[in-house]
Amino acid sequence: MVLADTILLVEDDNALRLMLRGILEMQGYQVLEADSRDSALDILKIPSSVGVVILDLGLPPSPHTPVEGLALISMLCDELRSLKIIVLTGQDQESAAFEAIREGAFDFLAKPASTADILQAVRRAFLFYRKEQEMAAGGLTRLQLNARVSDGLKSVRDEVEEKLVRQVLQETGFNVNQSAARLGLKRESLYYFLKKFGIERRDD
């Protein structure tokens, strides 16, 4: 098993988390566990090879609404774009799926999902994760964008610029020289974009 096949399991139900962990480990995946948004972020602060997150949207302190889960998706997609997030939730399927995908989730499974469906989603997510890593190594970056056509090209351009700058900075570990070189910009221009989009280095 390669190190990249590490899954972060974010689920507040201990029994279900234990069962999912057992199933995934029996399939050869390495599994890290979190029971809340904060504990998930704490785990992801430590450099690791987590490629896929399996996420329950209903997390404490509001386990009966998708607020916490959606907030975590949004944060992860801003900070760690290469991660693939599989939502496994019992929340109202239609609205939760729409919100999760809009925030950047890779896949959505409604509880109760079968073992086969979960494993298939995990395999597919790792496939995309690895291919995107290969693309990034070759200088290609895949961006996901939610664009409203009626907002016009300018807003789309701004969002593309922001996502691209964030993505490259994340891939280079916030190395400004390398990022500027990769983006074909001068250092000063990159600083301009950092200021424009309010991007700051996270020391934690």
Place this chain on the structure above:
Amino acid sequence: MISLYPSLILVGVTILAVMVVLLIQSSRHARVNLDLLRLNETLCFDLPDLLRKSWPQLARAGFTGLSWQLDWFGTSLAGEEGIIGKAFLNRHLEVGEIALDVTLFHGGRRWEQRYFSDSLAENFFLLLHMNMWIKMGAVQGAFGQAAKLELFLQHDMKNIAQFIRLAAEQLEDVKPEHEARLLTTLRGAMPTVRVRAERILGTLSCNAAKVEKCYCRLAEVWQQAVDMHGLTARIQGDPTVFLAEAALHSIIDNLVVNYVDQALRNPETLPCLQISLSQEHEKVTATIQDIQGRPCPWPERLFEPFWSEQREGLGIGLYQARQLAEAAGGSLDVRGTSDLPLIFVLTLPAAKSQPKPTRAVISTEGRNLKER
């Protein structure tokens, strides 16, 4: 110039007198306003009580009469005080399931008195409207809590369903080298699942909801409900109704539980129910009375949601029973006087044809759960 002095003095004195009069009147109205606000606070912003007890203050402000008709969650209340004259200020207020028609009579007041009366009346109407919003807000809040409870159950049950599904799939197709691992996982997870399941069972009502309509012999259903709660009843008539099992179960159970609560409050006189069942055209009417019961001092409160005579009571039973009866095409009302025990009048849709076979509603399973 000097010749004008008497006139100027007269004008000045007149203005001063007018101001004094206006000051006295405005002070009196301000005091009445304040008294109404304090009364409302003392009554905990309760609309029916405010309507009943605000007359002395209003009379002090010069109003000659007050009349009101209140639709309080489906129960009609009305009141009149003072003299019902011709000159009046009327307002219709409506918030959710509360509607109020209130009229203040001012006996043909004019000029500044009319101005002060109008101003005080507007404040009074505003107070009434505010109380309606407070009550509906509290009711909506309580229903919101109930919805949260539903969500909680849904969340927990879906997690349990997910766990069971995964466990079953693993057990079906476990490889020999994974058996020990699976056993360890199950051993670790099962105590949590058990706690969850017990929590759900504790939260869920023991009545399984069945929505399909069926023919039910009403006398049998009443007898079973009364027996289940250990009460005694004399039942006359035996019509058959046609409605959803769960609804009928819930309506009758809520009515009987109301008498059980009374028995708990007054253990010296156990309820003895007299239940008359009759059919007229497409309606079956049940009248229920505790012949040993006491008169109810607050009949208008009976169907008010989240109002309960007991601290531990939810105050939702009779409200829910009425809602269910109305949803089934019937009604639930109360009749009574201040010196006689209440009579509940329940109407339900009758069975159009003779049922085959007849069945009772309260299942043995339900009884066992109740008795446990």
